[in-house]
Amino acid sequence: MKKSAALKSSAKQIITLNVNGRVYEQALFIHHTLLEVLREDLGLTGTKHGCELGECGACAVLVNGEPVLSCLLLAVDCIGKEITTIEGIADENRLHPLQKAFAELGAAQCGYCTPGILCAAKSLLDKYLRDDSRAVKPLNRERIKEAVSGNICRCTGYLKILEAIELAAERLNLLQNDPSQKILSTVYDKEK
Numbered sequence: 001m002k003k004s005a006a007l008k009s010s011a012k013q014i015i016t017l018n019v020n021g022r023v024y025e026q027a028l029f030i031h032h033t034l035l036e037v038l039r040e041d042l043g044l045t046g047t048k049h050g051c052e053l054g055e056c057g058a059c060a061v062l063v064n065g066e067p068v069l070s071c072l073l074l075a076v077d078c079i080g081k082e083i084t085t086i087e088g089i090a091d092e093n094r095l096h097p098l099q100k101a102f103a104e105l106g107a108a109q110c111g112y113c114t115p116g117i118l119c120a121a122k123s124l125l126d127k128y129l130r131d132d133s134r135a136v137k138p139l140n141r142e143r144i145k146e147a148v149s150g151n152i153c154r155c156t157g158y159l160k161i162l163e164a165i166e167l168a169a170e171r172l173n174l175l176q177n178d179p180s181q182k183i184l185s186t187v188y189d190k191e192k
């Protein structure tokens with residue numbers, strides 16, 4: 001009895017996942033995490049494999065627009081939900097404003113943390129673009145720090161990451177700056 005239960009749990013099942021607007025119908029081990037399925041079954045290796053303990057944020061993706069740690073979530077629990085990975089945040093060949101700002105400011109060094117941070121930041125900016133967070137809390141450096149607080153970066157010291165997210169937010173007219181702060185877009189966009 002125990003043996004047949006074990007065999008059952010190790011069997012593959014056909015499941016359907018919606019990733020980056022594409023429907024994948026795939027035979028998958030039902031005990032596999034979303035991280036394993038994205039990287040090993042769907043070939044979407046932009047999502048990074050870090051601690052597998054929910055501590056580093058490298059594996060963050062969006063599920064129904066919310067950042068989740070894909071190392072802690074079973075792929076089968078994402079059936080019927082919209083999954084967005086780093087491969088899905090650009091608009092075809094046009095970089096997302098966050099990607100553009102990260103590239104311009106050098107906010108990625110080794111880049112291992114970058115997909116997870118971009119997903120967390122995109123979720124934040126999307127909430128403000130939908131207008132459902134503006135009334136609750138203005139978008140500022142503190143709010144940005146809070147949004148990416150689960151993402152560890154070993155290279156950058158975080159300053160460039162925060163500035164790049166602010167720059168993207170400014171370009172989308174989302175940032176509520178303290179008037180005494182330097183306005184990033186006036187610095188980075190002045191020559192354009």
Ligand code: FES
Nearest residue numbers: 050051052057071
């Ligand atoms: S790999 Fe998921 S949080 Fe580190």
Ligand code: FES
Nearest residue numbers: 109110153154155
């Ligand atoms: S850029 Fe290397 S870990 Fe963040």
